[in-house]
Amino acid sequence: MKLAVLTVTENGVKIADRIKGQLKDEVEIFEPPKAEDQKPWLMELVKDVFQKYDAMVFVSAVGIAVRALAPHLKDKTVDPAVVVVDDGGSYSISLVSGHIGGANDLARKVADAVGAMPVITTATDIAGKPAIDLFMKDLGLKTTDIAALKRVSSGILRGESACIFADIGLGRWGDRAKASYSVRPLSQLKKYSKYYDHIVVVVEDKPVETVKKALVLKTRRVFAGVGFKKEITPEKIKQAIRGSLAKEGLHAHNLKGIASIDIKSEEEALFKAAEHFNVGVSLYPAVELDEVAPSRSDFVMDKVGAGGVCEPAAILASKGGALIAPKTVYGKVTVALAEEE
Structure with a gap:
């Protein structure tokens, strides 16, 4: 992961150094300018960094990070992971792209690096349920149907049934997925889809005739x-x-x-x-x-x-x-x- 750490104070630089020293990722630190007449520097820096890095860590107040990020945010499927660490190094907050971007995991890694408490607010983590978007990230899947992704994710949180129809191996996700979802081979899609509130279909190279309102996930090529x-x-x-x-x-x-x-x-x-x-x-x-x-x-x-x-x-x-x-x-x-x- 290519990681940018943005600091706004001298103490923040010390925290940034600890992050860089502990993480195995490629980390670049951006310090505040020395000249007092360069106050708008952060907005311009974020504009440049946002497109070039996989993840960003702000050592600042949450409000500062939000205002700097707001003009550039598009969608959780493409936005970089963003974590905020307060200037005292007490909390490591997952702010943007918690699952797909990896901000939740990064918040935990940064917390370990600086001795902070990780703060995770994504609903599925709080509910203790495996999130579909994390399932996508871990298995190298993507979708263009964000509305369906939100619909299925919300349904799972409400306790509605869901089934994943896939022929790819689920790896370490196997047991976790089966704890909250049913998992069946694609060949059973037409026969069993009617028994579930939500359907997730994983498609590899060959087109698959899906069912109405299914969330279609494609393997990244x-x-x-x-x-x-x-x-x-x-x-x-x-x-x-x-x-x-x-x-x-x-x-x-x-x-x-x-x-x-x-x-x-x-x-x-x-x-x-x-x-x-x-x-x-x-x-x-x-x-x-x-x-x-x-x-x-x-x-x-x-x-x-x-x-x-x-x-x-x-x-x-x-x-x-x-x-x-x-x-x-x-x-x-x-x-x-x-x-x-």
């Missing part, structure tokens, strides 16, 4: 662009891709393809890694990679004739999708992830 040295083992490539997915909170079922440069067409390790994930391999010539490379390396250009490999390969494989994980080095393997829209 992610493509891994890879670069690697000769004589690499399949296990090294697999480990690098798994590490990159895990870093973004994604799973093997989110991976829909692996991509690289066409000079790797004889590298058996690449194809064995793809076979392990049950996905295909896309290879692109240097000239195509060079056209979409978001960042450039003279070293890579000299070696292969393109300014980059893993980042542009991921972008091309995802049909021009957004780069969600930039080039990251895992030993002799580099990985970048792009998500298809």
